[in-house]
Amino acid sequence: xxxxxxxxxxxxxxxxxxxxxxxxxxxxxxxxxxxxxxxxxxxxxxxxxxxxxxxxxxxxxxxxxxxxxxxxxxxxxxxxxxxxxxxxxxxxxxxxxxxxxxxxxxxxxxxxxxxxxxxxxxxxxxxxxxxxxxxxxxxxxxxxxxxxxxxxxxxxxxxxxxxxxxxxxxxxxxxxxxxxxxxxxxxxxxxxxx
Amino acid sequence: xxxxxxxxxxxxxxxxxxxxxxxxxxxxxxxxxxxxxxxxxxxxxxxxxxxxxxxxxxxxxxxxxxxxxxxxxxxxxxxxxxxxxxxxxxxxxxxxxxxxx
Numbered sequence: 001x002x003x004x005x006x007x008x009x010x011x012x013x014x015x016x017x018x019x020x021x022x023x024x025x026x027x028x029x030x031x032x033x034x035x036x037x038x039x040x041x042x043x044x045x046x047x048x049x050x051x052x053x054x055x056x057x058x059x060x061x062x063x064x065x066x067x068x069x070x071x072x073x074x075x076x077x078x079x080x081x082x083x084x085x086x087x088x089x090x091x092x093x094x095x096x097x098x099x100x101x102x103x104x105x106x107x108x109x110x111x112x113x114x115x116x117x118x119x120x121x122x123x124x125x126x127x128x129x130x131x132x133x134x135x136x137x138x139x140x141x142x143x144x145x146x147x148x149x150x151x152x153x154x155x156x157x158x159x160x161x162x163x164x165x166x167x168x169x170x171x172x173x174x175x176x177x178x179x180x181x182x183x184x185x186x187x188x189x190x191x192x193x194x
Numbered sequence: 195x196x197x198x199x200x201x202x203x204x205x206x207x208x209x210x211x212x213x214x215x216x217x218x219x220x221x222x223x224x225x226x227x228x229x230x231x232x233x234x235x236x237x238x239x240x241x242x243x244x245x246x247x248x249x250x251x252x253x254x255x256x257x258x259x260x261x262x263x264x265x266x267x268x269x270x271x272x273x274x275x276x277x278x279x280x281x282x283x284x285x286x287x288x289x290x291x292x293x294x295x
Contacts, residue, residue: 018232021228022215022232031228034228045242050254057261061261065268072272075279092219095218096212100211104204119252132251147259147263151265
């Protein structure tokens with residue numbers, strides 16, 4: 001009973017928030033609605049017994065991803081209204097619904113075809129976090145490490161792309177050019193400060 | 195009234211459709227990124243629901259990897275977007291047609 005109430009409440013809230021995210025013309029509203037929707041989605045994970053996934057959802061999305069997007073919003077001038085594409089509404093909604101149903105069919109196809117046995121069944125008597133740790137660090141250790149390398153690559157590429165003068169290498173330059181560069185930058189800083 | 199797997203799959207469909215509508219109608223690239231986050235999250239819901247349905251942890255594992263991919267996508271995407279904004283002063287999708295044939 002309570003599960004049904006919670007499901008319908010959070011389903012309504014999530015759909016409303018994401019609807020605001022894709023339809024509003026103000027970037028700030030879209031960002032706030034997206035953050036709220038992410039937190040409401042974590043409620044589904046808690047209902048489904050995936051406690052660790054729900055906690056990760058809150059930490060990663062409303063913590064890290066939203067901070068990045070807030071930074072991006074402050075960097076780009078998104079205070080003015082966002083221009084929209086006005087395509088054929090019928091084609092857009094038709095294609096979207098078709099693709100979404102296709103995704104669900106892909107997910108649901110194994111359910112109707114045959115009886116599936118659990119690959120890594122949940123262990124009785126241990127919490128979800130412990131269970132996830134046991135599976136993640138034994139069966140999924142290699143994908144976990146690869147994901148860690150991928151995050152490292154993403155971090156370095158973010159620094160290199162967003163940083164200033166990242167295409168210069170101090171080790172490849174001789175002393176004279178470095179001194180010249182430094183003097184020029186000091187001059188620029190003086191101009192900015194005064 | 196029991197909430198089963200079908201309820202979660204239908205919810206996932208609705209959220210995926212909303213995200214796809216957002217991807218198709220947004221012209222600002224930052225707003226397009228918001229829509230892609232919605233797509234990834236709707237798939238995560240169905241992963242968690244199927245994982246619960248079978249009593250199997252594989253679905254949750256894949257949801258973790260999807261979250262990791264989403265986080266790195268945001269980092270690289272925003273870096274590229276900043277580079278584009280520095281050069282051209284806007285992040286309009288329709289103006290990115292330099293490689294158009």
